[in-house]
Amino acid sequence: xxxxxxxxxxxxxxxxxxxxxxxxxxxxxxxxxxxxxxxxxxxxxxxxxxxxxxxxxxxxxxxxxxxxxxxxxxxxxxxxxxxxxxxxxxxxxxxxxxxxxxxxxxxxxxxxxxxxxxxxxxxxxxxxxxxxxxxxxxxxxxxxxxxxxxxxxxxxxxxxxxxxxxxxxxxxxxxxxxxxxxxxxxxxxxxxxxxxxxxxxxxxxxxxxxxxxxxxxxxxxxxxxxxxxxxxxxxxxxxxxxxxxxxxxxxxxxxxxxxxxxxxxxxxxxxxxxxxxxxxxxxxxxxxxxxxxxxxxxxxxxxxxxxxxxxxxxxxxxxxxxxxxxxxxxxxxxxxxxxxxxxxxxxxxxxxxxxxxxxxxxxxxxxxx
Amino acid sequence: xxxxxxxxxxxxxxxxxxxxxxxxxxxxxxxxxxxxxxxxxxxxxxxxxxxxxxxxxxxxxxxxxxxxxxxxxxxxxxxxxxxxxxxxxxxxxxxxxxxxxxxxxxxxxxxxxxxxxxxxxxxxxxxxxxxxxxxxxxxxxxxxxxxxxxxxxxxxxxxxxxxxxxxxxxxxxxxxxxxxxxxxxxxxxxxxxxxxxxxxxxxxxxxxxxxxxxxxxxxxxxxxxxxxxxxxxxxxxxxxxxxxxxxxxxxxxxxxxxxxxxxxxxxxxxxxxxxxxxxxxxxxxxxxxxxxxxxxxxxxxxxxxxxxxxxxxxxxxxxxxxxxxxxxxxxxxxxxxxxxxxxxxxxxxxxxxxxxxxxxxxxxxxxxxxxxxxxxxxxxxxxxx
Numbered sequence: 001x002x003x004x005x006x007x008x009x010x011x012x013x014x015x016x017x018x019x020x021x022x023x024x025x026x027x028x029x030x031x032x033x034x035x036x037x038x039x040x041x042x043x044x045x046x047x048x049x050x051x052x053x054x055x056x057x058x059x060x061x062x063x064x065x066x067x068x069x070x071x072x073x074x075x076x077x078x079x080x081x082x083x084x085x086x087x088x089x090x091x092x093x094x095x096x097x098x099x100x101x102x103x104x105x106x107x108x109x110x111x112x113x114x115x116x117x118x119x120x121x122x123x124x125x126x127x128x129x130x131x132x133x134x135x136x137x138x139x140x141x142x143x144x145x146x147x148x149x150x151x152x153x154x155x156x157x158x159x160x161x162x163x164x165x166x167x168x169x170x171x172x173x174x175x176x177x178x179x180x181x182x183x184x185x186x187x188x189x190x191x192x193x194x195x196x197x198x199x200x201x202x203x204x205x206x207x208x209x210x211x212x213x214x215x216x217x218x219x220x221x222x223x224x225x226x227x228x229x230x231x232x233x234x235x236x237x238x239x240x241x242x243x244x245x246x247x248x249x250x251x252x253x254x255x256x257x258x259x260x261x262x263x264x265x266x267x268x269x270x271x272x273x274x275x276x277x278x279x280x281x282x283x284x285x286x287x288x289x290x291x292x293x294x295x296x297x298x299x300x301x302x303x304x305x306x307x308x309x310x311x312x313x314x315x316x317x318x319x320x321x322x323x324x325x326x327x328x329x330x331x332x333x334x335x336x337x338x339x340x341x342x343x344x345x346x347x348x349x350x351x352x353x354x355x356x357x358x359x360x361x362x363x364x365x366x367x368x369x
Numbered sequence: 370x371x372x373x374x375x376x377x378x379x380x381x382x383x384x385x386x387x388x389x390x391x392x393x394x395x396x397x398x399x400x401x402x403x404x405x406x407x408x409x410x411x412x413x414x415x416x417x418x419x420x421x422x423x424x425x426x427x428x429x430x431x432x433x434x435x436x437x438x439x440x441x442x443x444x445x446x447x448x449x450x451x452x453x454x455x456x457x458x459x460x461x462x463x464x465x466x467x468x469x470x471x472x473x474x475x476x477x478x479x480x481x482x483x484x485x486x487x488x489x490x491x492x493x494x495x496x497x498x499x500x501x502x503x504x505x506x507x508x509x510x511x512x513x514x515x516x517x518x519x520x521x522x523x524x525x526x527x528x529x530x531x532x533x534x535x536x537x538x539x540x541x542x543x544x545x546x547x548x549x550x551x552x553x554x555x556x557x558x559x560x561x562x563x564x565x566x567x568x569x570x571x572x573x574x575x576x577x578x579x580x581x582x583x584x585x586x587x588x589x590x591x592x593x594x595x596x597x598x599x600x601x602x603x604x605x606x607x608x609x610x611x612x613x614x615x616x617x618x619x620x621x622x623x624x625x626x627x628x629x630x631x632x633x634x635x636x637x638x639x640x641x642x643x644x645x646x647x648x649x650x651x652x653x654x655x656x657x658x659x660x661x662x663x664x665x666x667x668x669x670x671x672x673x674x675x676x677x678x679x680x681x682x683x684x685x686x687x688x689x690x691x692x693x694x695x696x697x698x699x700x701x702x703x704x705x706x707x708x709x710x711x712x713x714x715x716x717x718x719x720x721x722x723x724x725x726x727x728x729x730x731x732x733x734x735x736x737x738x739x740x741x742x743x744x745x746x747x748x749x750x751x752x753x754x
Contacts, residue, residue, distance in 0.1 A: 062463030
């Protein structure tokens with residue numbers, strides 16, 4: 001058994017090594033092909049040839065939108081958990097702040113009656129989420145590990161309970177008629193309509209590409225190196241002159257901003273936001289997605305977030321031995337997580353440095369055992 | 370290396386084959402017959418997850434209607450599609466669009482909750498797919514000019530004031546305590562009750578629904594110290610049963626009044642028969658129709674459980690759609706027109722819809738029911754305030 005897992009591990013590693021050895025132009029070509037593939041994916045003319053990939057029991061375009069939102073969230077959480085090593089169990093709270101900011105300022109059912117257009121509110125939503133990230137982080141980032149996890153959990157629960165109970169945030173009745181993003185086709189039809197989910201998906205996909213580009217640059221800069229040093233050993237980093245608190249706050253703010261942006265995009269598509277959207281389970285699913293995909297690796301986070309959101313929908317309508325798989329979706333999810341954590345704790349597509357850390361730990365264990 | 374790649378590709382192909390075989394399983398065979406034969410109607414609501422109880426009740430009601438229809442018309446069957454939304458607005462659009470994509474689906478029973486209705490109804494109205502909800506009672510749904518929206522029950526505005534009127538005129542309560550579960554339904558009802566009762570409401574409290582809370586001692590203490598003689602609960606039967614039990618356990622003898630969301634056999638079993646005794650339940654349904662035909666027995670026979678909250682309304686809603694299909698309406702436009710002009714008797718009410726898709730106000734009769742000897746018995750019709 002261990003021999004087999006070791007071999008799979010080596011296979012993976014050789015694939016990774018070959019990828020890194022490949023000439024630059026080849027990498028760009030592959031990347032461009034992948035991007036084109038995902039832009040083409042929601043078109044029926046294209047996906048009908050993909051065999052079992054499209055979802056059968058729910059509309060594929062709509063599902064892809066959900067998947068893209070999850071991917072964006074995973075990329076954002078990956079900054080906090082993967083790069084800076086801060087265990088955040090309440091990430092969905094930021095998503096809620098973004099979505100609610102848009103709802104309160106644009107919806108006719110809100111008490112403010114400002115009725116702003118969607119586009120004007122988006123920067124505000126991102127800014128407000130960032131502020132909420134900083135104001136949550138300032139008093140709590142002196143904590144570490146489990147303690148920080150509990151504080152972030154509390155934050156998400158506070159948001160959820162406020163959304164449920166406060167009359168200003170309308171609880172389960174929610175805000176309806178939130179406007180769509182702007183834009184019209186030549187024939188006067190809105191680009192972002194009701195029935196066609198593809199434009200929304202393309203919008204989020206473009207946002208993801210921009211965000212990934214930004215995050216990648218951040219991680220390869222001084223900031224990113226500081227994050228990695230904090231993740232590996234905070235005390236050592238502090239001793240070497242890295243202002244750890246400042247950089248942890250940075251990570252929190254950056255992650256929060258991306259979460260808020262996802263929330264704003266979601267509200268513009270759904271044009272309805274209520275307290276049922278924000279369950280604690282969502283925070284946990286996003287965290288699990290990041291860890292499953294490979295914490296600390298952007299591609300890993302994208303794969304994890306996408307897989308989790310997609311597979312849940314893919315289970316619809318598949319019956320095995322007379323049991324609807326969809327009803328047991330979280331059982332599968334749990335089993336996969338357990339198996340992954342035993343055989344591949346670094347995730348599907350690991351960050352090389354983190355994989356090395358895990359390997360060291362494994363060695364230590366075998367020495368001790 | 371080459372061998373390894375070949376093996377990987379082989380593995381992927383195998384997985385793909387298995388998945389596609391699974392995906393292609395259960396292809397339906399075409400039925401011969403008229404235009405409308407082989408049509409489908411769908412139920413849209415929560416069948417799994419924390420708020421699935423009502424969805425399952427409704428789905429079983431639809432199942433019974435389709436089953437009866439297929440037995441009566443064996444050469445022209447109608448199929449039922451189940452769309453499990455988990456009651457969450459996130460899932461609603463992709464399922465709504467899935468229903469729209471399937472051209473055989475001519476009508477929908479649902480969405481079951483107000484939240485998912487807000488998310489799904491814009492898509493239905495864009496596509497002209499008629500949907501009759503059996504339980505989404507938020508009044509704002511009818512005010513959004515969705516041409517395809519129909520509601521087979523009275524909304525919160527009809528039932529809430531009636532419950533308030535009953536508390537005021539029949540129970541003649543001086544002190545009323547109002548509790549709700551913060552759901553769209555529960556909060557909507559209790560807001561209406563509070564509006565009508567005004568100063569006689571001595572206190573209000575909020576609890577958590579969907580099985581998230583089982584200990585209501587804080588609310589019970591507040592009720593006890595307020596000296597209220599009537600407690601109104603806006604919410605569903607799971608919590609109502611526990612609240613009634615804990616009130617009785619604390620020696621509070623105040624009468625519990627609640628809406629149709631509590632009108633479920635499970636309420637009596639979770640509160641215990643002695644504690645449940647004397648509970649008043651309002652419902653926009655008439656007792657004469659309660660016993661109509663053999664609905665309860667048939668439902669029990671098909672689903673193995675007794676009908677619960679909204680089972681009958683969903684059964685009626687499905688029957689309205691099926692009557693249209695029986696009438697030879699084989700297109701969505703046709704069925705939509707049919708439902709617009711429909712008037713007829715169901716097991717739970719007489720149906721006729723207004724311009725906005727609401728049940729005709731003249732048909733909304735709110736009755737008060739009393740729990741006596743472990744059974745729900747009709748008490749009186751509540752006059753419109």
